[in-house]
Amino acid sequence: MIDTGNLWFIIITLGVGSFLLRFAFIGFIGDRPLPDWLLRHLRYTAVAVLPALVAPLVVFSDEGGSLDAARIGASVATVAAGMATKNLFAAIGAGAATLFTLMMLIG
């Protein structure tokens, strides 16, 4: 269960933090250019952090057994469809369809 006090601390800090990230340049920095190395790393944050968050959820799910095969299959289908079509909805559809189909077949 999520602790309420902690939840509010996270909501408010994330809100302030997100605003500061958005305001950083347009508000504070003005037209000064950013160092190359920093931009080069920032470019890859989303593609590094999001997969790192998902991978353990896919590989080490607590459910065990057949659901694991369904989850891994659904993950592969989602990524494959997303890379092939570059379309968010195609990827979600492929992932969800594979998850349900495999759960029914194996389960």
Add this chain to the structure above:
Amino acid sequence: MPATTTKSAFRAGVRDGAPFMVVAAPFALLFGVLATEAGLNLFEVMSFSLVVIAGAAQFTALQLMQNETPTIIVLVSALAVNLRVAMYSAALTPYLGKAPLWQRACAAYMLVDQSYALSHARFDAEPQMSVPARMSYFFGTCTLLIPTWYAASFAGAALGTALPPQIPLDFALPIMFLSMVAPMMRTLPHIVAAGVAVVISIAAASIPYSLGLLVAGIAGMMAGAQVDLWLERRAP
């Protein structure tokens, strides 16, 4: 395209932003549902969506909070996922930097993937646009988008626990994240960054306090940046 007035720029922004309601709504809806399932009440869900307005960061925080992750890791991870908005801010500064501070502050609050992508493309294509016209266009793109985000979060929270338990909702989150990331795999550095991050996050899964996530994220970023640099040096 004739010289754009602020009014016509605003209308153009609204028109261009409208289709993206279809993209934003499912994310906010799912956030509302998952957050309610995790035990957040309607007021907490709405505050989250109003204060943060960042799908990936909200989902990341929600996932980690449920795993009893230390607060500092929740915050660092969620903000790291949202670092790209700082890049958007940097990219729009040459176009909007001369607008009044209060307008820039409002624009910063509404700086999301869609408003950035539309505005940057438009400003780049129409260099003669005045700063007020650019601001009007930017706010136009947000006019339908941001209320959609709030409304769909509300709908999701209201729907929340009414969904049948057979639906494997816990796995909606991984599918959502993978769907967001897969279309970003445009170049070799992107693929290497993701690959390195995945391998390290699995290898480091036993590190306590979800620190493995940060290690894997940083390693993935560095790998992507190095391959990027290598490709650039190799190019003639």
